[in-house]
Amino acid sequence: MVVPTRLPLVRRRCHACASERFRASGKFRVNANHKLIDAWLLALCTVCGETAKLTVLERMTVRSVRPELLDRLHHNDPGLTAELLQDPAVRRRNRIALDWDNAWRLDTGRSDHLDREVVDVSVRLTARIPVRPARLIAEGCGLPRAEVERLITEGRIVSAVALSGRLSSNFAFTLKRSALPRTTGLPGMVRRTGPSPDPRRPRWTVPRSRGPSPGSSRRSWAGASRRGRR
Structure with missing residues (x-):
């Protein structure tokens, strides 16, 4: 299971210091003008602290907004911040992306x-x-x-x-996993099967040489021996 450990950073260029990362403050600003309402999520630059406003509601009629959402905006609901950052519509409206580096863990x-x-x-x-x-x-x-x-x-x-x-x-x-190598040894070494007779001895052994192949090299050695006895 992949679980978030904190809110992701917002990738957006800062007009004050040219930084490209903002941190959501968890606070909202709501402005009502007669029957219309605007709402923004405030984010702070990670370098200079400049405040940026991410549009949540824009020129919406008050009656068209769910009362539950208005209540969460007025109370700076931290859960709402996480929901809005992951809302594709909010990201497209504000032309932002999220930076999840070091913001999650694997359980x-x-x-x-x-x-x-x-x-x-x-x-x-x-x-x-x-x-x-x-x-x-x-x-x-x-x-x-x-x-x-x-x-x-x-x-x-x-x-x-x-x-x-x-x-x-x-x-x-x-x-x-059946085809996975269980361990590796040094080149030219083979794995012994079965229980080791001595636990102090390594289970990797160097194969013994079988001597010269029959036919060529063995006959040359024997011929050299006969010539030496003559």
Whole structure:
């Protein structure tokens, strides 16, 4: 499960210092003019503190706005801030994007089932956070990122959705561990099977040489020996 740890930053250019990140203050400004109402979410520049107004309501008639929404605006409801930042209509109206870097965490819960040969995993996002599936799989399964990308290419990690790029919705995947290498050794070493007779000895051994191949090299050695005895 992917869970937000804080509100995302707002990607918008600051006219005062040219910074490109704002932090939502959680406060709203509401202005009523006769029967029309405007509302903005206030955001602060992360560098200079300049205030920017993100339009929530624009020239709306008071009767067309739900009383519950008006109440939440007047009380600076923190939950409303998170909802509005993830509202595609609000982002399009204000021409902004969200920066979710370091604003979420992965909660795997019980992960003892990951030792099975074939693992079916469902990933749920509690918010529309754009994440890279390969990163989530690597972190949740304890595998290097490069190894996960290789397994995706080889078809050992499969999903009904494309695992490349970013996703912001729930997805599921299957990990086939039966073909994964359990460990690696040094070049020229082989793995011994069965219990080790001595736990102090390493389980990796260097294969013994079988000597020269029959036919050529062995005959040359024997011929040299006979010539030496003559």
